[in-house]
Amino acid sequence: MTKYIIRRLLYMIPVLLGVSLIIFILFKLVSGDPTAVLLGKNATAKQMADLREQLGLNKSLWLQYLDVVKSAFTFDFGYSWSTKQEISKMILQGAYPSLCLSVPAFVISTVLSLLISLVVAYYRGKGIDLFIRVFCIAGMSISALAYILFFQWFFAFKLGWFEISGFEAEFPFVISYIALPAIIWIVLSIGPDVRFFRTVILDEIYQDYVRTARAKGLPEVTILLRHVLRNALIPIITYVVIQIPSLILGALLLENFFSIPGLGGMTLNALNSSDFPVMKAMAILSSVGYIIFGLLSDILYTLADPRIKFN
Amino acid sequence: MSSHSILSVKNLTVEFQTSEGLLRAVNNVSFDIPQGKTIGIVGESGSGKSVTSLAVMGLLQKPAARIPNGEIYFNGQDLLKFDEQQMRSLRGNDISMIFQEPMTSLNPVFKVGEQISEALRVHKNLSKKEAWDKAVYLMNQVGIPKPELSAHKYPHEMSGGQKQRVMIAMAISCEPKLLIADEPTTALDVTIQKQVLELLQKLQAEYKMSMMFITHDLGVIGDIADDVVVMYRSNVVEKNHAETIFQSAQHPYTKGLLACRPKLGANPKRLLTVSDFMTDSGEEKIVPVERVQVFDKEIELKESSPVLLEIDQLVTQFPIKGGLFGRTVDHFKAVDGVSFKLKKGQTLGLVGESGCGKTTLGRSILRLVEPSSGKIIYDGKDITHVHHEELRQLRKKMQIIFQDPYSSLNPRMTIADILMEPLNIHKVGANKNERFDMARELIEKVGLKSNHMGRYPHEFSGGQRQRICIARALMLKPEFVICDESVSALDVSIQAQVLNLLLDLQQEFGLTYIFISHDLGVVNFIADEVGVMYAGKIIEMDKASRIYKNAKQDYTRSLLSAIPKGITKNSMAPLI
Numbered sequence: 055m056t057k058y059i060i061r062r063l064l065y066m067i068p069v070l071l072g073v074s075l076i077i078f079i080l081f082k083l084v085s086g087d088p089t090a091v092l093l094g095k096n097a098t099a100k101q102m103a104d105l106r107e108q109l110g111l112n113k114s115l116w117l118q119y120l121d122v123v124k125s126a127f128t129f130d131f132g133y134s135w136s137t138k139q140e141i142s143k144m145i146l147q148g149a150y151p152s153l154c155l156s157v158p159a160f161v162i163s164t165v166l167s168l169l170i171s172l173v174v175a176y177y178r179g180k181g182i183d184l185f186i187r188v189f190c191i192a193g194m195s196i197s198a199l200a201y202i203l204f205f206q207w208f209f210a211f212k213l214g215w216f217e218i219s220g221f222e223a224e225f226p227f228v229i230s231y232i233a234l235p236a237i238i239w240i241v242l243s244i245g246p247d248v249r250f251f252r253t254v255i256l257d258e259i260y261q262d263y264v265r266t267a268r269a270k271g272l273p274e275v276t277i278l279l280r281h282v283l284r285n286a287l288i289p290i291i292t293y294v295v296i297q298i299p300s301l302i303l304g305a306l307l308l309e310n311f312f313s314i315p316g317l318g319g320m321t322l323n324a325l326n327s328s329d330f331p332v333m334k335a336m337a338i339l340s341s342v343g344y345i346i347f348g349l350l351s352d353i354l355y356t357l358a359d360p361r362i363k364f365n
Numbered sequence: 366m367s368s369h370s371i372l373s374v375k376n377l378t379v380e381f382q383t384s385e386g387l388l389r390a391v392n393n394v395s396f397d398i399p400q401g402k403t404i405g406i407v408g409e410s411g412s413g414k415s416v417t418s419l420a421v422m423g424l425l426q427k428p429a430a431r432i433p434n435g436e437i438y439f440n441g442q443d444l445l446k447f448d449e450q451q452m453r454s455l456r457g458n459d460i461s462m463i464f465q466e467p468m469t470s471l472n473p474v475f476k477v478g479e480q481i482s483e484a485l486r487v488h489k490n491l492s493k494k495e496a497w498d499k500a501v502y503l504m505n506q507v508g509i510p511k512p513e514l515s516a517h518k519y520p521h522e523m524s525g526g527q528k529q530r531v532m533i534a535m536a537i538s539c540e541p542k543l544l545i546a547d548e549p550t551t552a553l554d555v556t557i558q559k560q561v562l563e564l565l566q567k568l569q570a571e572y573k574m575s576m577m578f579i580t581h582d583l584g585v586i587g588d589i590a591d592d593v594v595v596m597y598r599s600n601v602v603e604k605n606h607a608e609t610i611f612q613s614a615q616h617p618y619t620k621g622l623l624a625c626r627p628k629l630g631a632n633p634k635r636l637l638t639v640s641d642f643m644t645d646s647g648e649e650k651i652v653p654v655e656r657v658q659v660f661d662k663e664i665e666l667k668e669s670s671p672v673l674l675e676i677d678q679l680v681t682q683f684p685i686k687g688g689l690f691g692r693t694v695d696h697f698k699a700v701d702g703v704s705f706k707l708k709k710g711q712t713l714g715l716v717g718e719s720g721c722g723k724t725t726l727g728r729s730i731l732r733l734v735e736p737s738s739g740k741i742i743y744d745g746k747d748i749t750h751v752h753h754e755e756l757r758q759l760r761k762k763m764q765i766i767f768q769d770p771y772s773s774l775n776p777r778m779t780i781a782d783i784l785m786e787p788l789n790i791h792k793v794g795a796n797k798n799e800r801f802d803m804a805r806e807l808i809e810k811v812g813l814k815s816n817h818m819g820r821y822p823h824e825f826s827g828g829q830r831q832r833i834c835i836a837r838a839l840m841l842k843p844e845f846v847i848c849d850e851s852v853s854a855l856d857v858s859i860q861a862q863v864l865n866l867l868l869d870l871q872q873e874f875g876l877t878y879i880f881i882s883h884d885l886g887v888v889n890f891i892a893d894e895v896g897v898m899y900a901g902k903i904i905e906m907d908k909a910s911r912i913y914k915n916a917k918q919d920y921t922r923s924l925l926s927a928i929p930k931g932i933t934k935n936s937m938a939p940l941i
Contacts (some may be wrong), residue, residue: 061691098751179428185877192666262466262468262469262470263470263472263473265424265464265470265473266464266470266471266532266535267483268424268456268459269422269424269456269457269461269462269464270453270456270457270459270483270484270487270535271453271454271456271458271484271488272453272483272484273453280476280701281472284472284474285472285474286473286474295846301475307857358474359473359474359520360473360474360519361473361474361519361521
């Protein structure tokens with residue numbers, strides 16, 4: 055086990071080198087010479103040369119690429135062009151509001167979807183199954199914008215239960231700010247989640263070993279919770295764990311509409327102001343996140359399924 | 366109902382609601398299982414035998430399945446009147462069941478010890494520890510070595526035979542009064558089949574169980590059943606004491622079933638099939654005399670025909686990986702120095718148990734697996750190291766037919782597309798019409814109709830699918846065909862038809878076969894020469910007609926003794 059994890063961690067090095075190379079090339083192609091953009095029309099040649107020196111653009115391409123690689127390991131991404139702040143600090147500041155929203159919303163929606171799909175699987179083919187399936191499709195068919203506008207108008211404006219937008223870090227005040235976007239998040243994810251989990255569970259329910267469990271005289275609920283769920287875990291783990299990196303990156307749309315100062319909002323601002331270092335930092339951060347959580351889900355597989363070996 | 370019957374099924378009818386309307390899977394079926402006796406239910410796939418057993422267990426998938434009439438008395442109580450709660454307390458406790466596929470019937474993520482203890486904990490209220498100890502005891506009873514350690518194993522860490530033993534331990538854990546065994550040995554090698562049958566007999570006596578043994582192979586239940594019920598197309602066509610069935614079967618279908626299994630010693634030109642005894646509508650036919658003719662293959666052997674394939678000291682090994690970076694630390698020799706010569710137009714039978722290397726040998730010859738050393742000489746040319754275009758040209762002449770006709774046909778291609786694909790790849794035939802005509806010609810040769818060409822694989826039965834696989838292998842007019850367990854997944858009655866077809870095609874196209882199987886009876890029938898494989902080596906090789914009489918190796922003799930003889934357990938009267 056330890057051997058396997060060490061090997062996988064070592065494999066991360068070439069993967070990160072490759073990812074950094076792709077990010078480096080893409081940003082090099084897109085950003086061109088940023089000094090003109092940064093200094094405006096009236097900049098002198100001296101100013102521009104100084105800035106190039108400062109940004110490390112005079113270094114050889116090879117050394118510039120090495121900077122990108124270094125940042126993937128040290129998380130030192132330099133300074134933002136628009137806010138002039140240290141990017142790693144900006145990320146740390148933005149992570150808290152993002153996680154306040156995404157973690158509870160993600161956990162609740164995943165657990166709730168799993169429970170609903172177990173109920174649906176138990177009553178498969180019956181009225182309640184059909185009703186929930188129709189409900190899921192209907193929920194998925196409505197645009198996120200419609201939910202945002204309606205929920206803000208109804209729950210925040212009409213009923214006054216929650217704040218319409220904004221953010222406060224202090225507990226318990228934070229709840230009234232994040233509750234509404236979290237509810238919308240949950241409503242948006244339940245449809246696809248339930249449909250996926252239901253399919254995975256029903257795939258297992260018709261397997262031979264379930265027939266064996268029935269022939270043993272086990273109650274249907276035990277069969278579902280013990281035998282079926284355990285086998286359905288592999289695809290569920292993949293589906294759930296691979297979503298985790300995106301939680302750190304924040305929810306672009308929700309953070310924007312609810313004015314939550316998270317990483318999603320930060321990324322949007324960076325996009326609007328052509329703040330390439332911030333975009334590059336977020337791209338590297340998400341690659342690292344996906345690589346690490348990919349490894350985590352591989353390790354979880356081996357815990358869930360004894361057939362999968364570390365080799 | 367007789368007073369000493371443990372199970373009494375009366376006029377049972379089961380129907381399924383399908384998209385094509387109501388399907389009657391079981392029609393007015395009645396039989397009794399006397400206390401402590403074994404009843405064999407025999408019939409081909411789809412005859413309704415498994416559905417009957419599921420009805421007894423109350424495991425039919427509702428609401429698709431319904432039982433419009435009939436009674437199932439167990440210990441004097443009508444099970445069809447029981448609710449789910451009552452049935453559940455019966456299942457695994459008083460009535461238990463073993464299934465066909467030991468590979469898929471166990472839950473892959475739980476230790477086998479846990480799976481055996483589960484029923485004990487539900488029905489006998491044992492604690493976790495008590496149930497585990499009982500499970501270990503049961504594993505010892507069913508002959509699993511080192512039960513304390515084996516109880517901690519997961520199903521994938523055990524062989525097929527051991528898994529079936531675990532299933533049996535699970536089934537007998539609560540000392541049931543009735544054990545239903547649904548094709549418990551069909552997925553196993555003949556040698557393992559014999560062991561499992563002996564185990565079931567031993568346990569039946571020890572636990573004083575009654576047993577319902579379901580199979581497609583009359584030969585198998587000869588050793589074990591007291592009474593036999595023969596089912597054909599949802600109906601019971603014959604039921605009687607086992608001896609009576611084996612000595613003087615009445616119904617033509619039963620006669621056909623008895624005759625279609627290849628027998629050692631007799632070397633018929635063709636195997637008899639059910640259709641020799643019975644018309645499609647179920648009427649009896651007079652068996653044509655030329656079909657029962659026995660001939661000695663040795664006379665027919667064309668000793669003078671040239672050698673087509675020569676294998677010299679062939680070794681195929683697979684690396685065993687280890688260490689931090691998965692270096693190769695050792696090798697496993699699947700094929701370990703095999704040599705033989707095969708003459709044109711002849712059949713070499715390779716026989717051995719799972720894991721003996723016979724499949725790897727076949728694939729190495731076709732270069733589907735790269736051999737590590739040795740020589741493959743085909744038609745006078747060393748093909749051990751040919752590549753690319755040369756290998757592609759060679760593939761036209763060498764084909765393979767696989768074991769499982771269910772998974773070896775692409776479900777989204779029509780039969781016409783499946784058959785024409787090899788022609789397209791090798792650019793045979795001028796245009797699509799010409800290719801279609803070639804496919805149609807062959808589909809008729811293998812006994813299907815040309816209007817089947819537009820259909821998809823799922824519309825065919827297992828035997829028909831295997832015919833399609835055979836047709837596909839013959840599309841490029843090969844000289845040499847490897848049949849890798851090509852009849853093992855088929856019912857015996859269908860097996861006989863497919864074996865006959867392979868012989869007919871061999872004669873018509875002058876084919877050379879390598880026929881791989883775990884069943885020496887089948888190999889002995891179809892092959893001119895038989896090689897017995899064990900641990901990657903051919904340990905004995907002889908003419909088919911001689912090997913069953915004067916086998917030199919103990920292993921060969923054990924393979925021979927494992928073939929079901931079709932002798933009933935009381936009379937010892939030989940089959941036909």
